Structure formats: structure tokens, C-alpha cells
Amino acid sequence: MLVLSRKRNEGILIRGKDGDIRIILIDVDRGKIRLGIDAPKGYTILREEILSEIKDANRLSLVDNLERIKGIIGDKGE
Numbered sequence: 001m002l003v004l005s006r007k008r009n010e011g012i013l014i015r016g017k018d019g020d021i022r023i024i025l026i027d028v029d030r031g032k033i034r035l036g037i038d039a040p041k042g043y044t045i046l047r048e049e050i051l052s053e054i055k056d057a058n059r060l061s062l063v064d065n066l067e068r069i070k071g072i073i074g075d076k077g078e
Contacts, residue, residue: 011036018042 004012011024019040026034037045046054 006012006025008025008027011022014021014023021040021043022036022038024036024038026036028034039045
């Protein structure tokens with residue numbers, strides 16, 4: 001992991017074959033920072049905690065769907 005110190009309006013550039021991603025420190029206030037992220041089309045930018053919530057919801061949906069299927073066809077493991 002690369003760890004950098006940045007001042008307001010300073011950024012970093014991640015170079016890639018499909019285009020560059022630019023991350024800029026917008027503001028720092030009371031222990032929170034605001035970042036600006038500029039990426040080429042085709043990149044999806046997600047907050048990490050949102051991705052975790054999506055994975056959890058998908059797992060719950062799978063279990064719910066499995067229970068519905070078992071109800072329809074009967075649970076052969078009885």
C-alpha cells in the first residue's frame with residue numbers, strides 16, 4: 001500500500017492503459033476528508049462499505065431464493 005500526505009487541492013494520478021484516474025484532496029474538516037475522483041468511462045467507483053452492503057444483500061437474496069425454490073420443488077434433503 002502506498003501512503004501519501006496531500007494538502008488541499010493536491011492529488012495523485014494513477015496511470016493505466018485504459019486511461020488515468022486522478023484523485024484530489026478537496027477539503028479536510030473535523031477529521032473528515034473530501035476526495036474528488038476523476039476516472040475514464042467504464043470505471044465504477046464505489047465506497048467500500050457500499051460494496052460490502054451489496055454483497056450482503058446478494059447473499060441474503062440467494063438464501064431467500066433458495067428457500068422459495070425448495071418450497072416449490074420440495075426439499076429432497078428431508
